[in-house]
Amino acid sequence: MNMAAASLVLVFVLLLVGGVAWWLLRHPAFAIQAITVQGEVTRNNAVTLRANVMPQLSGNFFTIDLNRTREAFEAVPWVRGAVVHRDFPNRLRAVLVEHEPMALWGDDGANKMVNQQSRVFEANVEDLDVETLPRLKGPDDQSAVVVQMYRDLVPLFEAMDMGIDRLELTPRGSWRVQTERGALLELGRGTEAEIAAQLKVFFSTLSQVTARYGRTPTALAGADLRHKDGYALRLRGVTTLEADGNKKP
Template sequence: MNATASLVFALFALVLVTSGAWWVLRQPFFPIAGIKVDGEVTHNNAVTLRANVAPQLKGNFFTIDLARARAAFESVPWVRKAVVRREFPNRLRATLTEQVPVAHWGDEATSRMVNGFGEVFEANVAEVDDDLPRLDGPDDQAGQVLGMYRLLAPQFEPYQLAIEELGLSSRGSWHVLLDTGAILELGRGQSEEVLARTQNFLRTVKQVAAQYGRTVAAVEGADLRHNEGYALRMRGVTTVVADPKKK
């Protein structure tokens, strides 16, 4: 009986102490006195970040929800990732990683970008280098589109050509807009198939254009979706034969 009574008393005391400690921790005795922001901060400054995030933080130093605090920081434009931790005795430290855009995403009317991980994010395009290419396709395939761009772009460089836009249709067909204004229909298939068709085009288009007294810059468009060949459209070149009766 004595042992049971002692155990009950000990449990009661533990609950009482725990409840008391929790009550004390929830009181406004431990307010957060400051927020330290560090990390890769280029498009934001610490003052603006604190002003945007502080109103969303609830609780004191011990009771604040760090997961919600992290989400608050990551909701700020240009912030990709935030690591938030307590810093004794009364501060929070947020270490931020900002988005690094590698391409515009979608229609020109939007303000979306793609980072190096193939993630789409909102951004102020006025702060972005105009030389970045534009990629387009279903949002959930942004990584695939970025991967295809990284595969194809180096193929054009030896020919003094550059991809300005690369798109993937909802039906899985690829198309490219070059810096010369030429539009290339690359068709569907695995990346190796698309790459092979592109390489074949680049190896031969200069010679084909030369047969008509033109350079690659005269190419307006090409359709690479044909087996063992492609259709070519060039400025000033037509296959239509004039009707002598109309002369």
Template sequence: MNMTAALLLSAVVLMGLGAGVWWWLRHPMFAIRAITVQGEVTRNNAITLRANVVPQLQGNFFTLNLDQARQVFESVPWVRAAVVHRDFPNRLRAELQEHQPMALWGDDGANTLLNQQGQVFEANAEDPEVEGLPRLKGPVTQSREVMQMYRYLKPILAAADMEIDRLELSPRGSWRVVTDKGAQLELGRGSQQEVGELVQMFLRTLSQVTARYGRTPTALAAADLRHKDGYALRLKGVSTVEADPRKKP
């Protein structure tokens, strides 16, 4: 009897302690009162973060799920990554990294951008700071490959006074470039090295071909480099097919 009474008393005490701890953990003093933001916050401020984050947080200092809080912060426009910490007794501290855009992504009018890591993210593409960026397009699963091809071709074309305005990878793996002067280059399929060698060969002979018609490379309207032994060229008012200069007649 004494043992039974002792066990019951212990159970009652434990239940009381548990209820007390539960009440204490949920005391209003532990409700999240403030959020401190550190890191890259050039495109967000306290007002936008409060409006986007606070309504979605669930729980107090002790019961808040930090992983869920991290996801909430990362859902805010321009936030690429977040690390969230608790600061006793009722504060959160978030360390943010923002997306650094390198290109517009997708069709005209799409609110998607490509960051320096090759990740596609949603943001206001009408921001004056991003309006002058090139536009890249391709399957989202190959966004990093498109970014790498852009970085590879950019200096090659820049050496010929051409800037990439658009770079597209078709679902079938074919590359297309539109320059800042409106010339469209069909590059076909291939690795970076294969496509790069093809473009370099084309650029080495472009001046010679355009000179035959009294024009300069700035007259280029379109070129199709997918031919096995040469390329098709279209100038303003002139069309021709140039044989591969490496092959003898």
């Protein structure tokens, strides 16, 4: 076969491949007909997913951008992650993972939460039984620090028959706790270990201090642990007290 014939064959093959490719790209049989959703979809339904995702899709089975499709799913409220697959000849399959909220986040009324992975996300809090969740507050980029502090402090408060209703990392880097009974504790600055050690000293003397005034720790209205050698204490029905955290009362 001479060079001219070989060139003609090559041109023919290229035209054939191009024609087949054009046919595949244009044929309606490969237009996306449906999307199958699998995984955790307890807080979303077909209507909300279709309304949020479908307008952002373009292309057919061969040309659709799976990364953009994944991003479209992950932009839907409550969706934490998505993996998108092609199912020949004209379907997509999306496997979704939803956020599992562990606390409300930020100011009252904000539609923000933080999930079990310490990631802040926005969704309709009315979808939740908010009475069962604590409220955490701090800079969004410090959410992991706030969540870890909360997890470290919960056992200390539970040992005193107290629950944490709110935990805040203030703009100045100070920690503040409000218990489920409404007591406000100013914890000051420090690492998880430092704050925990400070609370252990406080709780080790609290029962004895409250007993002096015929009260129990449940009468706690507030405490300021930012003092170097002790703490200021407020009990319901009792004036402000000063206690030395290093001495037995």
